Amino acid sequence: MTPWTAVNSEGYEAPAALAVDTVVLTVRDGELLALAVRRDDGALALPGGFVGAGERPEATARRKLREKTGLRRSYVEELGAFADPGRDPRGWIPSIAHMALVPPDTVAADPNALWIRARGRRRLAYDHRAILRAAVARMEGKLWWSNIAVGILPGAFTMSEARRVYEAVAGLRYDGATFARDLKGTGLVVATGARRSEGRGRPASLYRFALRTPAWGAGHRKRVSAT
Amino acid sequence: MTPWTAVNSEGYEAPAALAVDTVVLTVRDGELLALAVRRDDGALALPGGFVGAGERPEATARRKLREKTGLRRSYVEELGAFADPGRDPRGWIPSIAHMALVPPDTVAADPNALWIRARGRRRLAYDHRAILRAAVARMEGKLWWSNIAVGILPGAFTMSEARRVYEAVAGLRYDGATFARDLKGTGLVVATGARRSEGRGRPASLYRFALRTPAWGAGHRKRVSAT
DNA sequence: GAAATAGTGTCTGTGAGACATTATGGG
DNA sequence: CCCATAATGTCTCACAGACACTATTTC
Numbered sequence: 166m167t168p169w170t171a172v173n174s175e176g177y178e179a180p181a182a183l184a185v186d187t188v189v190l191t192v193r194d195g196e197l198l199a200l201a202v203r204r205d206d207g208a209l210a211l212p213g214g215f216v217g218a219g220e221r222p223e224a225t226a227r228r229k230l231r232e233k234t235g236l237r238r239s240y241v242e243e244l245g246a247f248a249d250p251g252r253d254p255r256g257w258i259p260s261i262a263h264m265a266l267v268p269p270d271t272v273a274a275d276p277n278a279l280w281i282r283a284r285g286r287r288r289l290a291y292d293h294r295a296i297l298r299a300a301v302a303r304m305e306g307k308l309w310w311s312n313i314a315v316g317i318l319p320g321a322f323t324m325s326e327a328r329r330v331y332e333a334v335a336g337l338r339y340d341g342a343t344f345a346r347d348l349k350g351t352g353l354v355v356a357t358g359a360r361r362s363e364g365r366g367r368p369a370s371l372y373r374f375a376l377r378t379p380a381w382g383a384g385h386r387k388r389v390s391a392t
Numbered sequence: 393m394t395p396w397t398a399v400n401s402e403g404y405e406a407p408a409a410l411a412v413d414t415v416v417l418t419v420r421d422g423e424l425l426a427l428a429v430r431r432d433d434g435a436l437a438l439p440g441g442f443v444g445a446g447e448r449p450e451a452t453a454r455r456k457l458r459e460k461t462g463l464r465r466s467y468v469e470e471l472g473a474f475a476d477p478g479r480d481p482r483g484w485i486p487s488i489a490h491m492a493l494v495p496p497d498t499v500a501a502d503p504n505a506l507w508i509r510a511r512g513r514r515r516l517a518y519d520h521r522a523i524l525r526a527a528v529a530r531m532e533g534k535l536w537w538s539n540i541a542v543g544i545l546p547g548a549f550t551m552s553e554a555r556r557v558y559e560a561v562a563g564l565r566y567d568g569a570t571f572a573r574d575l576k577g578t579g580l581v582v583a584t585g586a587r588r589s590e591g592r593g594r595p596a597s598l599y600r601f602a603l604r605t606p607a608w609g610a611g612h613r614k615r616v617s618a619t
Numbered sequence: 620g621a622a623a624t625a626g627t628g629t630c631t632g633t634g635a636g637a638c639a640t641t642a643t644g645g646g
Numbered sequence: 647c648c649c650a651t652a653a654t655g656t657c658t659c660a661c662a663g664a665c666a667c668t669a670t671t672t673c
Contacts, residue, residue, distance in 0.1 A: 248488060257445055
């Protein structure tokens, strides 16, 4: 295959296209999962596509996310640019990497899409393993300082549900009592007043995030260790 | 002026170019400063340029930094992509924004370059004010968790010098004794054993960063308030 | 009532912030 | 000698982590 090329109206070589690749993350059964797409040649890649002329890259990310999962209002944030020469064998194609967070019950609408372990060692096409690693690192770093988990947790959730998500993302175990105290202390969540019974045991109070848009909690001590 | 355009070999519209814009930061007289370049039309802009085919964007940033300041080995990190349509009137030109940190004695080699207040309200061309704001926010957020200040402080520095830089970046005042204790506690700096007399007062011990490459300190409490 | 899960109360170690005190130089 | 700055020591408050104990539900 001959690589794609482009020349601009000034006569200089230009990028052949601008791509967006998205790390779609969720938590299921205590594990951090990422969405991958099996290409025609069998290789796995992150969901992505080309930015259209006049389109914002985040809009491209949301468009592709909708195609693969059907979701319309997910948390999406930019990870950074991946533009090293040779990253895409098709030619000079910089990619703006994004990270999206989706609820655990999200089904892969695309038949070629599947969930893989975000911390696994699966091979991915292009430089997509580096992008995946960047997303996991970003997620770990921001978890306690923002309402980033809003994208994974449902509208109302129990402290135990939230704890399992936080544990999966951070790769740590938290004490239930301490976790609830600290998460409430961030000011990012509020009690709904409702309760939910989950099989055996005392019903749990339900909480929701005070904001469903990006926000930061008050200054709290960095979480470095856990039970 | 007619906008630049580009079409790739597949027949689709492509970006007219890939740009890099760099926020060059330093601290002088207790103030956080950024390098700006006066264009022919009189407007101020961040130093930047186009990424060459086969060039890594960070290499472009370093190349332009060298042209404007003569510096070769500065701390440079990526801020993110700025690619909204219409951000550049010349056409579809995404920009990979970078942040560079340079010592206070850096002179602007380019006669059109000047230092402006990073937190000031000067108008900048394109979307460069947004890029500048992103750089200041990144700097504030990372200061205590990394040796990012390595780019601004000289090879050997006193705790007072370091404190003035940290204060300018964070926009806060720190207690001298507490600052020294905490900075030493990060494990990012080591004492050289030498001392330096600065006019009146007891001579100060000199320190240097243990690493001059990007690194993170141990988990420490977030600095949210100060004296 | 037993088991399971939710939630409360409390103790402790650590570290940030503040500040008093001592040390050591220059004018 | 006086002043200025550096460095040390220490007190206190807040909070993370741990864990004992109570509460409320299902089986």
